Amino acid sequence: MTKLLALTDIHMKPEGQTIIGIDPFENFKRGLAHAIAHHPDAERVILMGDLTNSGTPEEYARVGEIIADCPIPVTLMCGNHDQRDNLTAAFPWASTDDNGFVQDAFVYGTTRVLTTDTQFGPPFVSYAHLGQYCDKRFAWLTDQLQQAKDAGQNVALFAHHPPMKVGFAGMDQIRMRDDTRMAEVLKSAGVDVHFICGHVHRTISGSWHGHGFTVVKSTCHQMPLALENPDLSLSTPEPAAYGVILLTADGIIAHSEDFDLAEDDVQPSADAMPDA
Numbered sequence: 273m274t275k276l277l278a279l280t281d282i283h284m285k286p287e288g289q290t291i292i293g294i295d296p297f298e299n300f301k302r303g304l305a306h307a308i309a310h311h312p313d314a315e316r317v318i319l320m321g322d323l324t325n326s327g328t329p330e331e332y333a334r335v336g337e338i339i340a341d342c343p344i345p346v347t348l349m350c351g352n353h354d355q356r357d358n359l360t361a362a363f364p365w366a367s368t369d370d371n372g373f374v375q376d377a378f379v380y381g382t383t384r385v386l387t388t389d390t391q392f393g394p395p396f397v398s399y400a401h402l403g404q405y406c407d408k409r410f411a412w413l414t415d416q417l418q419q420a421k422d423a424g425q426n427v428a429l430f431a432h433h434p435p436m437k438v439g440f441a442g443m444d445q446i447r448m449r450d451d452t453r454m455a456e457v458l459k460s461a462g463v464d465v466h467f468i469c470g471h472v473h474r475t476i477s478g479s480w481h482g483h484g485f486t487v488v489k490s491t492c493h494q495m496p497l498a499l500e501n502p503d504l505s506l507s508t509p510e511p512a513a514y515g516v517i518l519l520t521a522d523g524i525i526a527h528s529e530d531f532d533l534a535e536d537d538v539q540p541s542a543d544a545m546p547d548a
């Protein structure tokens with residue numbers, strides 16, 4: 273079994289700035305420290321996009337400050353609140369494909385892990401919160417899926433923007449816009465795919481065209497369960513979380529850990545068991 277740590281929607285801001293009273297720096301620092309302390313056996317930390325709130329060099333520097341001492345290899349992804357050029361300038365070690373998209377692939381056991389770049393553009397459009405997957409990125413994905421098929425691997429497909437609708441009137445409008453093509457490409461590939469996404473700031477799971485999906489909460493602010501409300505800025509200070517993704521020979525398992533609620537000192541409880 274391989275364990276991956278999935279943290280998303282960090283939304284780093286300049287020093288002294290908060291989001292609905294939450295300090296993104298402190299939340300990410302606390303969440304990553306909790307994840308590392310409780311899962312030192314993880315193979316990789318995947319930061320699934322929206323590393324920053326505005327994509328400025330100052331914000332990336334603050335993310336870099338926190339991940340500098342991470343003892344587990346870190347993979348970066350690009351979200352709608354990032355600026356791809358600033359991200360790759362701040363982290364020259366971030367993996368990019370031949371076309372400059374922040375994408376990477378890893379194989380652990382029988383699973384191929386793909387970390388994809390669903391940001392709109394280039395060119396960068398600061399108000400384009402919509403996700404995009406273009407011809408060049410589909411070519412990369414198609415090749416990766418073929419390699420998975422040839423090797424008999426299943427696929428853990430990390431994407432900041434979910435291609436699927438998840439029931440929010442607002443957020444569904446800014447999902448990955450190329451959902452129809454994505455479904456067709458996966459169907460043609462004929463491999464078993466599980467999506468792990470961010471963007472929505474809420475724990476969600478389900479299936480889409482026969483593929484499983486998991487959406488991981490933000491390390492900062494969350495989306496309230498106001499399904500019909502079209503406002504994209506809805507935010508609530510519900511507990512933040514990170515994902516613990518287990519890759520097994522039988523499939524992919526996704527856990528969510530609310531790091532500020534988690535109890536370290538867990539006791540057995542006879543009350544929880546049926547009476548003898």
Ligand SMILES: [Fe+2]
Nearest residue numbers: 281322353471
């Ligand atoms: Fe976000």
